[in-house]
Amino acid sequence: MKDNFLCHKLSEGVVEGEVLISQDDICYYLVDPATGNVIESGHDIEGQSVAQKILVFPGGKGSSVVQADGLFQLLMKKNAPKAMVIKNPETVLVTSGIIMEIAMVDKVEEQFYSSIKNGDIVRVDANNGEIAILRRK
């Protein structure tokens, strides 16, 4: 099985961590800063923690204000994701990532999505546009 995938840098950074996949868009304001748990009811990863994860999700949603504030609160409590792997980049989420210095990529080779599952350990190298699966769960 393929372990290395090309991607495109949105925000710089090189990090390793555990994968958490969300099928739904994310609004960081409805994530509890104290735990990193998603508190939005009915959300695909409701009750799961994004803290220190390599978060794989489609994109951001929600008002222009609260996305940045939500991410900042998580960052202050050390419960922000380590990296964001997204499909639909938009300005609010991307600039928040750049300003808060969280690695972020998009345009990952499609095969990546069928190769990973929650709990896998991956390395995201946004600077060189590469993701590597280091260990499968």
Add this chain to the structure above:
Amino acid sequence: MELTQMEQEMLAGKHGEGVALAMKVQVATGEAFGAARMVPITRAHVALSNQDADTWFAEKMAKAGAKCKIAPTVNPGFSLKYFCGHCQSQKAMTAEDVDMMHRTHNVYKQLGAVLTYNCTPYLGSNIPQFKEVIGFSESSATPYVNAVWGARSNRESSLSALCAAITGLVPEYGLLLDENRKGDILVEVQADMDKDFAYQMLGYMGKKIGPGIPVFVGIAKRPTPEALMNLGAQLNTSGAYGMYHIVGVTPEAPTLEAAFGGKEPARKVVITNQDLKEIRDTISHAPGRIDFALFGCPHFSINQIKQVADIVQGQKLAVDLWIMTSANNKYLAERMGLKEILNAAGADIVEETCMDQPCWHFLKGKVGITDSPKLAYYPKKRGINFVIRDLETSVQAALKGEVE
């Protein structure tokens, strides 16, 4: 990205550390989105939030000596004047909450912003022209300036809009380019769009509409400015939209062909009355007794204030009712005698305040009623729940203290 001599100097710090920091963020953003160059803006709106990230970033910029080249209008935090004299609120707020608003005010004053404290600049204080390139944040504002006024702004965050105000530039990508403003999704509206409230629900269909630029067809009656404000605000609560078209209404959609730029829609979606009712019931708290009513997310227009005054005139409300609006509208309402009518019924007008602020902490654990899903969405985190109904039903419910 190809930067001019001047832009390279800005990035290198020759125009100060603040400008360099703002440029660094903007160049990284431009590179993330494949922008070829920077372009000048002639307007900006910063969705100041009086929350940690925003004030932290603004202070970082101010400390680095930044001044706004393009003076932006700004969103509301909360009114110190109103809430420091409001005893319930005063008890529920901490000294830090009050200090934060002072800090926010001082830093934006120092940066040289136009201190409008209003989230609907597109209806009054900061209206762009057709094709004008601008940097606007605030979720209800970006779709309004793009779709309704035909100006060009990406869906900036408050932080990136502040960078734009400081440099007077934005990276050229996304909605700044003709080819990215065309429709992707055909949304056939079969629902009755008879009230402004229907646009709140239509906007909240983001999950069904999906990512891309929606093109609405089937809207026979011209929507009011308030309806379009509602539509944009809710599209950005349920999803992330900087642009939409309404065929025959918005300026870049005289025809269906023009809206799609000649290409085929990637997707077709039908929205019925049943969809709008279902989404309302999904996001609304269960009906029954209510403790208060709150309106003005986005800030109410003078017409909306009048609608409320007309309903409560000569009656007494069973529960508290607040309307959030701009200082200008509050002044107008006073001059027009509307404030007197509202006050006599037990309602009040709150100027320059957002729902998502600590001044409302005294409502924790209570159930309110409102006409705005966006208003209801964010305070969930603060333990405040809302029944969602159209404006008339909401005001009637506040008169009775309950809703069926």
